[in-house]
Amino acid sequence: IEQTAYRNDKLATLGKISASIAHEIRNPLTAIRGFIQLLRPHLLQLGKDEYARIILTEIDRANDIIYEFLNSSKPSAPQKKIVSVHSLLKEVILLTESEALMTGCQIVLVEESSPLYVSIDVKQIKQVILNIVKNAMDAIDELDGERNGFIEIKLKADKKYVQISIRDNGRGMDPNTLAHLFDPFFTTKEGGTGLGLSVSYRIIRNHGGVISVDSTKGIGTEFIISLPLCTGC
Numbered sequence: 374i375e376q377t378a379y380r381n382d383k384l385a386t387l388g389k390i391s392a393s394i395a396h397e398i399r400n401p402l403t404a405i406r407g408f409i410q411l412l413r414p415h416l417l418q419l420g421k422d423e424y425a426r427i428i429l430t431e432i433d434r435a436n437d438i439i440y441e442f443l444n445s446s447k448p449s450a451p452q453k454k455i456v457s458v459h460s461l462l463k464e465v466i467l468l469t470e471s472e473a474l475m476t477g478c479q480i481v482l483v484e485e486s487s488p489l490y491v492s493i494d495v496k497q498i499k500q501v502i503l504n505i506v507k508n509a510m511d512a513i514d515e516l517d518g519e520r521n522g523f524i525e526i527k528l529k530a531d532k533k534y535v536q537i538s539i540r541d542n543g544r545g546m547d548p549n550t551l552a553h554l555f556d557p558f559f560t561t562k563e564g565g566t567g568l569g570l571s572v573s574y575r576i577i578r579n580h581g582g583v584i585s586v587d588s589t590k591g592i593g594t595e596f597i598i599s600l601p602l603c604t605g606c
């Protein structure tokens with residue numbers, strides 16, 4: 374027990390140090406961003422606006438990574454509440470509605486007759502589902518309107534677990550992507566952080582659940598999140 378306590382202590386310290394480093398890196402980045410913007414008209418005159426654009430995009434990407442890192446490295450003892458999975462999903466779909474309209478994809482939630490309850494940190498699980506739905510929209514967007522985008526969210530349950538399936542008809546994944554998609558910083562997107570799924574994986578594991586994926590290139594992808602059902606709710 375003593376050793377575990379020692380290790381937890383060390384991990385907590387490491388978390389705090391990393392968080393403060395991340396925080397400190399943000400300040401110089403903000404300064405660099407400001408000065409590049411001041412220099413931009415001069416670069417434009419020299420015909421080098423492309424350089425300014427790249428610098429700004431890359432600074433923004435670094436900022437995104439730090440932001441997500443700070444978010445994910447917070448000591449995250451889940452703040453649990455008992456909620457209905459169905460209403461949780463409805464809320465998430467509402468949040469993605471405008472983006473779905475823009476990418477021209479339809480999101481369908483398949484109704485579940487019996488109410489299913491889980492004891493979860495609502496903010497964290499919402500973040501996981503949002504990550505997955507947004508990835509699905511990106512995968513549809515990357516097809517450039519080749520087919521009508523469709524995302525189906527379905528619930529299934531057995532005695533102990535509820536399964537949330539999120540299926541899209543986007544571009545699917547090749548075997549290399551499939552093998553690495555939960556790795557921190559793995560991304561195939563220009564401007565992606567590659568943190569969404571690694572953070573999601575950790576959140577689901579902290580809830581005693583599992584997340585799995587099945588995908589075929591050119592056909593689509595299905596993510597399945599299993600979470601322990603709240604027994605006696």
Ligand code: ADP
Pocket residue numbers: 504508509512541543544545546550554559560561562564565566567568569570571594
């Ligand atoms: P990011 O979205 O910043 O790239 P993620 O960790 O959320 O980071 O995703 C990692 C990678 O997994 C993505 O870059 C993409 O290649 C792949 N991916 C995730 N979801 C899907 C999906 N629904 N369809 C196709 N590829 C996906």
